[in-house]
Amino acid sequence: MVRDADTAGGPTRREFVTYGSAIVGCGALAGCAAEDGSTDAADTAGSGANGRTETESDPAGDATPTAAATESATPYSVTMAPVGEVTFDAVPEQWIAYCGEYADMGVALGRADGMTGIGGADRYYTGVYDELPGVDVDRERLERYPQVRTKEQFYELENDVHVYDPGMLINWFDWDQSDVDEIADNVGPFVGNLIFRRSDEWHDYRYYSLYEAFEKVGTVFQERERFEAFRELHDEFIADLQTQLPPADERPNVFLTFEGTNEPETFSPYRLNDRGTSKKQWRDLGVADALAGTGVENLSTENRGELDYENLLEIDPDVLLIRGHERKSATAFRDTVVAFMEDHPVGSELTAVQNGRVYRGGYLHQGPIHNLFLTERAAKQLYPDTFGEVTEDTELFDRQRVADVVTGAFREE
Structure with a gap:
C-alpha cells in the first residue's frame, strides 16, 4: 500500500480510500467510556467461552458487503453504518480498533501483526490466545498505545483504517463531525459500529450482530475464507450445545x-x-x-x-x-x-x-x-x-x- 507522508501540520488526502457517504452527526452527550474497566492485574483466561446463533438482520441498512470477491480484486468497497460505503484501492496493512470485539476480529482474521494500538486496552482481554497454539498479539505495542482517542494519536500512528464507530468518538470523547472528517480525509477511513449494546439514544442507525460485523471486517481485510471458516466452526459449536440444553x-x-x-x-x-x-x-x-x-x-x-x-x-x-x-x-x-x-x-x-x-x-x-x-x-x-x-x-x-x-x-x- 502506498503511504502518504502526511503530518498534522499539512496533511493531504490519502489516495487509497474514498467515501460514498458520510456519518450522520451525533449529538454530544456525556459518555461512559469504561464500563468493564477492571483494574485487576492478572489477565487470566480462566474457563472462558462465548458462542453465537445470532444471524439476525436488522431491517434498516444494507447487510451485504459490496467488496470484491477475491483478495486480488481492487478496488473494493465495504458498506457499514454509520459511515456508509468506503472504497479501498489496497488491503489495509496498519489498523487500529477502538475496543476488544473488533481487535479480536482482526486477530481471528490473521491480522494481529498490523494492529498498532487500541482505543481501550483495559477492556481487551488477550489471555485467551494463550490457549491457541501459534496465536499471539504484541502486548508491548498495545501498552504503548492503550487509549487511542485523540486526533494527535491518530496522526502519529498513520493507520490505513480505523475500526471505530465515529459516534463513540463524538458522544464519549467530545469530537466534532469535523474532527472525524479530518482524520478520515488525512489519515485513513473509519469502518465500525458500536455493537456491544443497543440502549444508547444517540445510536439511531442500524446495529449488527457479532457475525454481521465480523463479516464486514473480513471484507475490509479481504479475508473471506477465514471468516467463513470461523462462521462454520462457530455455528457447529453452538448447534451442538443447543441440542444438549434442558x-x-x-x-x-x-x-x-x-x-x-x-x-x-x-x-x-x-x-x-x-x-x-x-x-x-x-x-x-x-x-x-x-x-x-x-x-x-x-x-x-x-x-x-x-x-x-x-x-x-x-x-x-x-x-x-x-x-x-x-x-x-x-x-x-x-x-x-x-x-x-x-x-x-x-x-x-x-x-x-x-x-x-x-x-x-x-x-x-x-x-x-x-x-x-x-x-x-x-x-x-x-x-x-x-x-x-x-x-x-x-x-x-x-x-x-x-x-x-x-x-x-x-x-x-
Whole structure:
C-alpha cells in the first residue's frame, strides 16, 4: 500500500480510500467510556467461552458487503453504518480498533501483526490466545498505545483504517463531525459500529450482530475464507450445545450486572433482551432474564441506575453474573467478591449466593475468539450437570481448529 507522508501540520488526502457517504452527526452527550474497566492485574483466561446463533438482520441498512470477491480484486468497497460505503484501492496493512470485539476480529482474521494500538486496552482481554497454539498479539505495542482517542494519536500512528464507530468518538470523547472528517480525509477511513449494546439514544442507525460485523471486517481485510471458516466452526459449536440444553422450564433465570469492586453494595443492571453482542452467549444458551417484567432499564450512556441488595432480593435470581472482574481468576473472584456477599447481612440471603451460583459475567467487548471461550464458560456456569463444572478443564470446542483458522493452517488440510 502506498503511504502518504502526511503530518498534522499539512496533511493531504490519502489516495487509497474514498467515501460514498458520510456519518450522520451525533449529538454530544456525556459518555461512559469504561464500563468493564477492571483494574485487576492478572489477565487470566480462566474457563472462558462465548458462542453465537445470532444471524439476525436488522431491517434498516444494507447487510451485504459490496467488496470484491477475491483478495486480488481492487478496488473494493465495504458498506457499514454509520459511515456508509468506503472504497479501498489496497488491503489495509496498519489498523487500529477502538475496543476488544473488533481487535479480536482482526486477530481471528490473521491480522494481529498490523494492529498498532487500541482505543481501550483495559477492556481487551488477550489471555485467551494463550490457549491457541501459534496465536499471539504484541502486548508491548498495545501498552504503548492503550487509549487511542485523540486526533494527535491518530496522526502519529498513520493507520490505513480505523475500526471505530465515529459516534463513540463524538458522544464519549467530545469530537466534532469535523474532527472525524479530518482524520478520515488525512489519515485513513473509519469502518465500525458500536455493537456491544443497543440502549444508547444517540445510536439511531442500524446495529449488527457479532457475525454481521465480523463479516464486514473480513471484507475490509479481504479475508473471506477465514471468516467463513470461523462462521462454520462457530455455528457447529453452538448447534451442538443447543441440542444438549434442558427444556426451557428447567433453565435458570439470570441477573447480569456490572460492579467492579471487591465489596459490592449496588449493582448496575443489564437486560438480556438488549441484543447487543456482549450478551450473546446468554441468548445462545437460552436463559431467562431475571429482570423480565420488572421495568428495570438496561445500563447505557443515559441510564446509570443501580440496584441495592434489597432490590436484588425482590428479584432473587437463580444465577448472578457480575462483570468487572475478568482480570481475576475464578478463585480470586470467589475469595473476594463472593466471600463478601456470603458475609453480607442481606446479600447472603440471595438464592444465587446460598447455592454458590455467583460468577464472573464475561467481557463487555467480545469478538469471535472471545465468544467461543465465553460461551464454553457460560455453558458450564448455567448447566454444570450437562457440560461439567466451570472449575473443570473439560473443553467444549477444538482449540487447535480455531488456531488453524487464525494461522492459516486450515488451508493446508
